[in-house]
Amino acid sequence: MAARLPSWAWVTGLTAGATAAVVVLAVQADHGPHPTAAVTRPSASASPHPHATVTPKEPADPALPDQSGDGRRIVYSVGEKRVWLVDATGRATRTFTVWPGTVSPQPGRYSITLRTQSLKGSDGVEIEHVMYFTKVSGVNVAFSNALDGASPPPANGQKLGGIRMHKEDGAALWSFGDQGTKVAVVD
Template sequence: MAARLPTWAWVTGLTAGATAVVVALAIQADHGPRPTAATAKPKTSASPRVHASAAPAPSAPPALPDGSGTGRRIVYSVGEKRVWMVDATGKATRTFAVWPGTVSPLPGRYSITLRTQSLKGSDGVEIEHVMYFTKTSGVNIAFSNALDGSSPPPANGQKLGGVRLHKEDGAALWAFGDRGTRVAVVK
């Protein structure tokens, strides 16, 4: 005759199983896309009162630097710590701030020479969307973003050439910049 398990053993087992499933789903959800808040337009009011807004009007994105070339390209301003994605008509379609490494590329014209989906960066951080475009003082210079979306840790005297992006900007640049895409580096 088979021995029966006491009720407390069943409850403990089921609770542990349910907890494991919730943890697994939470980890899976953490690696998924992040929702973004929709921007709602102000509704017109039937009220005769005037509503003043305390929020300042959004400022225009920084203009594409002069002398950055023509046509479809990626523009990286070392001084502004900013990247622009420029379409074939010369219009900037997206711009975003970046965290430069300790070694900066010299101003000039380059192109994406190698793309790597993911690897461990020279700073020890797991990175993705790695797009190499030059080498300066023996250090490879590339755009990338941390897998966990974090900013780079302090360099501690290391020579680092990674131009780190926010996770969503890294994905956008990866989709935009194939091997051979031109990169213009300006001051």
Template sequence: MAARLPSWAWVSGLTAGATAAVVALAVQADHGPHPTAAVAKPGASASAGAHASTAPKPSAAPAVPAASGEGRRIVYSLGAKRLWLVDATGKASRTFAVWPGTVGPRPGRYSVIKRIQSLKGSDGVEIEHVMYFTVASGVNIAFSNALDGSSPPPADGKKLGGIRMHKEDGAALWSFGDQGIRVTVVS
């Protein structure tokens, strides 16, 4: 008869295997694409004689587009590739850049019709904080962010309606907008 291994040996082996799998996945994730941010360059008005203690003033966030409605809403500018989360008083609580897919919505007023915590996007990327608000050219249009925080360029030749954003912006949008919240799309 074959000798049985004690239970501590099984547990130790399983723990070592699980640890190795987690380390392998962490290394693989570290080698994946990472989002990058643009670095602000000093303006032409900076003088050579400026004092070292004078820090450049941060640029003001772009204003909520005019004629985008009133009250609590999400505003998406096609031209600026930007979203605003607008509170009930009409002030933007947050604004950020987005990366549109290959198919976009027409300017107009919509509502979030469905929310899904996470799924695989039509481009094969694992996404989360998915908020659908319309259909254009037979393609579902939704806000989302990639689970790994990246925003790869849309695949050539594919009709993709995902409007992607950084992971922290996706989490903020998810917290801000429930099903039914208004979405205004402007040029």
């Protein structure tokens, strides 16, 4: 004769099975598409569509500065603290913000004179994707990014010519600009 399981054993087994199923479904749902909430705003005027949905616009990238040259180039705006990568047709393919050093280049036309994969910056930070393009008062001015992706530490009175950027932007700039690539510096 077979032994009967007590009711508490059945309840415990079913509860454990149900909990496991819920966990599996939750993990699967976490990896699936996530719904987004629609933004609705009330209108001051009468509308034939009282429940119209307003889709927020993506913020537009800042326009490429006028008088930044032509052709394939890197454009650096000292005032906007921003870089644009411009293809041969004159279209900006990427733009991003940067953290400039304490020494800024004068507006003008330059070119990449030296590329170094990685080194220790004059501020003591390990950097990579270093692309030199001018010198100001004996200080080298170059684009780079910190190996750890961090923004530069305070300068503490040092004269620094590093124009730092996020790690992914540094990699994009490194891929874009070879030695000789034009650099346009604007206000």
